[in-house]
Amino acid sequence: MKALDISFYLNKSVTEIASSLLGKILHTEIDGRITRARIVETEAYNGIFDKACHAYNGRRTNRNEHMYHKGGIAYIYVCYGIHHLFNVVTNEENIPDAVLIRAGEPLEGIPIMLERTNKVKLDYTLTRGPGNLSKALGITKNLTGNSLLNGNIQILDDDYRVSTDDIIITKRIGVDYAEEAIHFPYRFFIKNNPYVSGRKR
């Protein structure tokens, strides 16, 4: 079990990375408490050419600054004033590609996740959906810009492999404002996994 190497994040194809992240482990250590979840759903955001991406057309603000950094760090922002969404920054410096982690399957630290989400018992809503996942793992926007190679947030590989036949590709969720980009096949998830979000959409 080791953290993914920097070369994984520098791949120029953000969709390839989004697909490869399925089955990897999202690990956090917040206030000395470790929680881990296996990634089961991702979405790619393809930089300046993607209308659904915060960096569309070269848009660069305080909020999305970290998307322009070299891959291998976190980009975390607040959505609807409530939810902290976690993204993996990819590609070289000044190319603002990122992968949104939309759902995970809890592996370790489940009591801690329940406490953070004010839940009593484990069910599929614990880490289903990007807002819920971040809440369960204790991810907040003050961790944006952190390295994923070491430190509080890491992505680990335990040699678990997802069969190509079990990877489903669809259009993304919640980006209905993005005109032609609505239909891009940038969402990846593991077939039949109960933690995958929004299956009715």
Place this chain on the structure above:
DNA sequence: CTGACGATTCACT
């Protein structure tokens, strides 16, 4: 300074 708007979630019909 002000108004508008979400890469969502949950309760309710």
Place this chain on the structure above:
DNA sequence: GTGAATCGTCAGC
């Protein structure tokens, strides 16, 4: 299926 909650961020004045 529909609608509200809720506030950081950003563009515009």
